[in-house]
Amino acid sequence: MAKVGVLIEIENGEVKETEFSVLTAACGDGGNEVFAIVTPENTDAAASVLAEYGANKIVHVVSQGGDIKVSPDLEARVLAEAVKKFELDMLLGLASAKGRDLFARMAAFMDVPLVSDCTGIDLDTKTVRKSHFSGKTVATLKLESELFLCTIRPNAIEARKTPVQTQTVIFEALAADPGLTKIIDVKESAGGNVDLTEASIIITGGRPIDSSENYKMLDECAAQLGESTAVGASRAAVDAGFAPHSMQVGQTGKTVSPKLYIGCGLSGSVQHFAGMKTSKVIVAINTDKDAPIFAKCDYGIIADMFDVVPMLTQVLKEQGE
């Protein structure tokens, strides 16, 4: 039996949905003791949903040494202290913007191994699977260490409910802030859109979108596809100035793994696929029947996206009414 910690990210007062698959990974085949580690205040709301996904203990970490919201180094030290205190064998988290940074900080501070962005994990054998070479290969790695850290690619593991009795404990961490980095401001984006890396559905427009205004067509479709839908762009579209870099999917953009990826006007470049290959279902809409993307998608539509996308929006709307 292993003691497995999961760092829980809470957003707008709720546990991020993508955390459920991390909890599922922590439960493994059963028999593990799962610790959900939460740092923000409102843990009451989180307790019932964490219990549903198998958290035996909820550890509410309170920092006595300063404000963890402005010091990522302090936050890493505080979490490291919790890991030691509860004698965890491993700590799992999301490979989200926050998780990527925090886990690497912790790994460096604690001098323990970290595997980033895992797409599979087997706790019994201490093996994980992850992409190497921009999604061209899959590596299986074995962790030979008493304690290790892993971040998991959002949506890569299917979430499964395993309800348990849970108990909340408060842990007061004493770690001091090393005073190295300080968050002095957060510039919120105007859109307030769903984060690409954690969206469960993504609709992407490539170069032929031809203008930033035309992304509205995709926004409208996204609104019909469901709440957790984000709009993406290819590098060609970003470089042409049609979309901001924060929307870019691919090797130099975001790595995503939604359950549904709809590519509109994408040729299917290796570098774009490096960022979305592990999506569950890939749909391609392209006017060219010989476009490479048709050789690597699940469903293909040979047609103009300016015809297909508005129709998709319309039919979804009709069906929703």
Added chain:
Amino acid sequence: MQIYVCVKHVPDTAANIKITGNDSFDDTTCKFVINPYDEYGLEEAVQLVEKQGQGEVVAVTVGKEAAMASIRSAMALGAHRGILVKTDSQFLSSTLTARALKAAIEQDGAPDIIFTGKGSVDTEGFQTQYRLAAAMDMAVVNEVVDLKIDNGQAIVEKEIGSGSREVLKMKLPCVIGATKGLNIPRYPKFPDIMKAKKKPVKETDIASLGLESLPDRVELLNLEAMPERSDAKMLEGDVKETVTELIRILKEDQKVL
């Protein structure tokens, strides 16, 4: 300003990776390049020195003998000198790489800034810069898309989620992991490529750095090609019918809608 830029010699992202045996690949047939993210760090370093009219940019790599090519590319893009720490593995642990980088940099000079890329596209580990910073007792921020140097401090921005940005402050010297958005890396010009051939490169063997031996805590058991999709189902005909069929499939067969 004394700036070190850590660059990694990696297979080109478009290269075909031919797997050999269980856990290695044929590195003799695929094209190698500077890790694309490192180019943003390099460009930023070169621009900082150009703006100040003084200072030095040193490209450092830990890699096989062949990694000299990436040092030369870095020098063609503006680095003044290079340091090559030689090892015989492409898959060195991030901890060992960080220690080797630290030793090589400290032997060479006193950095004001160390740039890296946000991660390397071969092993996708995303942590060497953090381990380097911890070993050197420096501040680190990764995935940086904006940098200002002001009064011995670095003010950086990084993206967090859907386009929002966090602004962080840290004292120099520090480690900065660069990514797309920070700048637009230049293309090397022919005369610069020729000049780069004459720029000095220090070569050391990793064994001569006197690093503590380190057990391998992460073992590569297996490397295999990522399964590719094939036999896509093509939907044809009237747009409305096609779209209706697609929605049915996504809802009923795939259960993703």
